[in-house]
Amino acid sequence: MEKFEENLVSLCLDAARAAGADGADITLAKGSGLSAQVRLGKTESVERAEDYQLGLRVFVGKKTANVSTGQLDETVLKELAGRAVAMARAAPDNPWARLAEPEELASDLPQLDLYDATVLSSEALTEMALAAEDSARAEAGITNSEGGSASASHSQVFIATSKGFSAGYSRSSFGFSVVALAEKNGQMERDYDYSSAVFAADLDDPAEIGRSAAQRTLARLGAQKPPTGQFPVIFDKRVSGSIAGHLSSALNGMAIARGTSFLKNSMGEAIAAAAITLSDDPLRPRGPGSRPFDGECLPVSRREMIKEGVLQSWFLDLATAGQLGLAPTGQAGRSLSGPPAPGPSNLMIEEGAVSQEQLISELEAGFLVTELMGSSVSLTTGDYSRGAAGFWIEQGKITRPCSEATIAGNLKEMFMQLEPANDADRRRAVSAPSLRLKSMMVAGMTDGQAAAGQAGG
Numbered sequence: 001m002e003k004f005e006e007n008l009v010s011l012c013l014d015a016a017r018a019a020g021a022d023g024a025d026i027t028l029a030k031g032s033g034l035s036a037q038v039r040l041g042k043t044e045s046v047e048r049a050e051d052y053q054l055g056l057r058v059f060v061g062k063k064t065a066n067v068s069t070g071q072l073d074e075t076v077l078k079e080l081a082g083r084a085v086a087m088a089r090a091a092p093d094n095p096w097a098r099l100a101e102p103e104e105l106a107s108d109l110p111q112l113d114l115y116d117a118t119v120l121s122s123e124a125l126t127e128m129a130l131a132a133e134d135s136a137r138a139e140a141g142i143t144n145s146e147g148g149s150a151s152a153s154h155s156q157v158f159i160a161t162s163k164g165f166s167a168g169y170s171r172s173s174f175g176f177s178v179v180a181l182a183e184k185n186g187q188m189e190r191d192y193d194y195s196s197a198v199f200a201a202d203l204d205d206p207a208e209i210g211r212s213a214a215q216r217t218l219a220r221l222g223a224q225k226p227p228t229g230q231f232p233v234i235f236d237k238r239v240s241g242s243i244a245g246h247l248s249s250a251l252n253g254m255a256i257a258r259g260t261s262f263l264k265n266s267m268g269e270a271i272a273a274a275a276i277t278l279s280d281d282p283l284r285p286r287g288p289g290s291r292p293f294d295g296e297c298l299p300v301s302r303r304e305m306i307k308e309g310v311l312q313s314w315f316l317d318l319a320t321a322g323q324l325g326l327a328p329t330g331q332a333g334r335s336l337s338g339p340p341a342p343g344p345s346n347l348m349i350e351e352g353a354v355s356q357e358q359l360i361s362e363l364e365a366g367f368l369v370t371e372l373m374g375s376s377v378s379l380t381t382g383d384y385s386r387g388a389a390g391f392w393i394e395q396g397k398i399t400r401p402c403s404e405a406t407i408a409g410n411l412k413e414m415f416m417q418l419e420p421a422n423d424a425d426r427r428r429a430v431s432a433p434s435l436r437l438k439s440m441m442v443a444g445m446t447d448g449q450a451a452a453g454q455a456g457g
Contacts, residue, residue, distance in 0.1 A: 005168070009160040011074060012056055015081035021058040023099050023162045027336055029053050031155030036125040038133055039147035046122045055336030058084045062093040068336040096319040097339065105165045106293035113285045115170040116199040125150040128206050132178040135210025141218045146179035146190065152200070165297040174200045180213045184221040191216035197427055198286045223401035225444035226392050232366035233407055233440040234359055236390065237423050239372050240432035244349045246411055247278055250379050251305055253320030253342045262382040262412060263311065270309045272415040275352055278306040280331065282345035289345040289429035295334025300345070303329060315342040349432035352420035356434040359421055361396040367442050368393055369407065382411035406443040414440070
């Protein structure tokens, strides 16, 4: 921690104690970012942002309050501490909220390679965005573009508590994207591709991403509604991370403590197919969700939340662990203006042994989902319904693009059907390989509409 941050921490902790707080923690976050937006070969905008924010949480007995500010002068911070203590005194008791004790705090902080000091100029970012868009527009059949963008950011996080913890870490992020459009018989289609990474050197080639966006767009031309009925469904890796996200939400300690998760009574039971292992790994080098300690300054470690289909653990912070009578798991996240909350870091459904192509080849008929829209997902009951687009499969081959579909089921039944492929992208914070389900309700065209469509060619 730099001298400026040390002074801020000491000032805030002293001010909180002077105002009557029994304990406090402080989160400092500063960052800078640069982005460029282009469209049709021309620069539309270049934006630079810098931010420095402080969050303060105070404890008065069993009461607590959170405040935040971007004004970091001494007078404002002393007033902020006094206001936080006054808010805490007026709050109801929270018997579970607490600071980590000294023996619980992280001590040996791992080096995770989260910071790339590379500084990309606005010109470099603009060139990156233009290269991606130019490549997309060069593909035959692409008629328009929604533009390309590129960005780079650097940030630092510092956390200190009145229990003696004081540490921070830096992270970086680079990325670019492009959206292409095409038209056929008056029907417009769009698709995109992107690349993001913690280190600039790990980004994909912009020209290749541009071609991919164009090819994805062209493949969607002539899309029709799929048939209606019960069919196998494959979630492409672009969208399968949403399944991992639903799993993590159902395993969140807050939902378990409140009794609002459909998995609340399932610890130690098989809740997914035996091929499914769900891991949370905050120690992955260059991982977008990696961190050397959690939002409550506890040590972190890789955890298998589900192992071979069997539920092993909840996502817990100090408060939910206390409420459930369990040990905290070092999985607390943190915002500046609110209390810590449990959640994942780098979440992944582990890969299987087969390719997506093999999953497709084994189907007589089915739906490959490459895009999801809207959401009607109940974590209380597990009921699932979402809009979808993608490609129809017949006799083990992709035959035509599909759109305006709805897929529906129940998460509890869906998890038990999952078959993973071997194509996960580990550069994402929430990722999964392509996932096949044996049967879901697919709502698209009726039999009469399907026959009319085939007759019309």
